[in-house]
Amino acid sequence: MATLMIQGTTSDAGKSTVVAALCRALARRGISVAPFKPQNMALNSAVTEDGGEIGRSTALQAQACYLAPHSDMNPVLLKPETDRGAQVILRGKVHGHMDALDYHAYKRTAKESVMAAWQALENRFDVIIAEGAGSPAEINLREGDIANMGFAEAANCPVLLVGDIDRGGVFAQLVGTLALLSESEQMRTKGFIINRFRGDIALLNPGLEWLEKRTQKPVLGTLPYLQGLVLDSEDSIGVVQAEKRSAVINIIVPALPRISNHTDFDPLRLHPQVSLRFIGPDQPIPAADAIILPGSKSTASDLAWLKRQGWDKALQRHLRYGGAVLGICGGFQMLGEWVDDPDGLEGQPGKVAGLGLLPLTTQMVAGKQLRNVSGLLSDQPALVEGYEIHNGVSQGLALNSPLFHIQGKPEGAVSDDGQIMGTYLHGLFDHPDACQALLTKLGLTHVEPSDYQAHREHELNRLADMLEASIDIEQVIALIDAGVSPSR
Structure with a gap:
């Protein structure tokens, strides 16, 4: 020893x-x-x-x-x-x-x-x-x-x-x-x-x-x-130098002040057909095929930052032009009508208005959800493997149209027109089947296979x-x- x-x-x-x-x-x-x-x-x-x-x-x-x-x-x-x-x-x-x-x-x-x-x-x-x-x-x-x-x-x-x-x-x-x-x-x-x-x-x-x-x-x-x-970084968002043979889909992600688990995006940053950019504070928000709202350790304060930076208006414009939106964990909560943190589990106690893009609400409750999970996309037999780390519990009509079925139970949400999606699942792009299926939903056609687990x-x-x-x-x-x- x-x-x-x-x-x-x-x-x-x-x-x-x-x-x-x-x-x-x-x-x-x-x-x-x-x-x-x-x-x-x-x-x-x-x-x-x-x-x-x-x-x-x-x-x-x-x-x-x-x-x-x-x-x-x-x-x-x-x-x-x-x-x-x-x-x-x-x-x-x-x-x-x-x-x-x-x-x-x-x-x-x-x-x-x-x-x-x-x-x-x-x-x-x-x-x-x-x-x-x-x-x-x-x-x-x-x-x-x-x-x-x-x-x-x-x-x-x-x-x-x-x-x-x-x-x-x-x-x-x-x-x-x-x-x-x-x-x-x-x-x-x-x-x-x-x-x-x-x-x-x-x-x-x-x-x-x-x-x-x-x-x-x-x-x-x-x-x-x-x-x-x-490789999975400890904290900082590194710069990926991977060569892109034929990037055909542009994805942007707001670099939230308290962004968490941005390793979710490593499979996309390495995918040969994907151009993924993190957009920092006071940077112009460019046109894109898809916008992904990442996880957050302080959902309410990061939501306020998004609004100050003009992302709420940019999202509305993006959707009008037919773009796709995906929210992950805290980003999923932000897509709803409001987020309530009565006990101040993630910052100052209080209730804040969400982006209003999905009919759901979230309340922060003590007892963090921690689990490794696997399941299938709700509309096709594509395997997804990931993990949940969150305090919030979400409710609302949006959950009647789930994005996944995890261990037989519905998880996440998809809007009626399919443009807006949300999930609590981190690591959702790691499995090659899920990565291919989700990129298709985000607007990429003829997706080339990519296996991030093999890459690791x-x-x-x-x-x-x-x-x-x-x-x-x-x-x-x-x-x-x-x-x-x-x-x-």
Whole structure:
């Protein structure tokens, strides 16, 4: 039973992809391995096999290990609701709502959940690959830390530090981060990984030699920049560089301030016939074949943002010209006549008018719906697989014309003319059958087959192949086996 922790000099240094690559490389060797992220702040989440909720990137790492995701793999998940507050999820279940200062004080209690979850995984797996969050050198957050070195010290595990050379300044990142750690934290940092390198490695070698001499720690490998890599992101909406052979349908999505589970759109962003664009604040709303309203962690406030940005008028114009509209989860709720949050589960208590495009109403109620589901489209035998993560309960005549039948029960809604659709289902484009059928409903004819599930597997193996070609995996395994010794 051994743990290795991957930490980064910054957010988006590549921790998540390194952990996924390492998990798949070890799993392919027959090693019993599991991912672990003590604390995560993200709006992209997944439903676990035990009915909990964890960060989406950790669920992807579980897939890299050939495992179903479990709530122990990400015991603390923070889902931002405002700039200063978040929903706190402990071991898969909603614990409450806290502002940043309250949570900072609460971290010592949250640490108990972190260590209990880690110990539960240690009882089931031989190796745990843990992932830090942000940077371990955030001086203002180090007291009571459970996300980075605070966990590593408690678990007494070795750490590898990842720096992103593509952004520039990687040597300052690595040396500066190390310098800001305590002596014991410096000792448990066993080496560096340089990520996203482009060019001739010979030009980098003098810098690597300087780094090793300066810190007396090895560079375990330099990972190349992987063009076109698309995997479930932790939170940010990345830029997809995939080549489009013949994009014939234009889809736009409003980039809501509290957009959640935007990984729903990854299959569309990669589809060769689809041009998908996120439209940010104060950007012109272009003409499109289809508009998809995404999920939201704060439906009422994001609905108000939509109206301020002019999306309500743009949707009416879009429908007049025959365009299709699809709402997912919070976006589905927005399509109705009103949204009521009497207890303030997602922000300020109150009732707000919806977009009025479907005859339904939604009330937020305590007890989040969390489940993995499968079923069929209501009008054809196309298989859909996905998951539900939501508070609201919707009612109204619109539900009499469902979009899906999930485990034999109606789900979602379709307008009489078929232009407007809504569903609570996330991941609805992941299965190739559902993707093809839904794109047809959105206006694409002669849909080419596309399998995002197969894409995920291909990218995980591609990551692992790259890692094994760039790092001596046997050296990493030896480091895991050795754990932490008193020497540097």
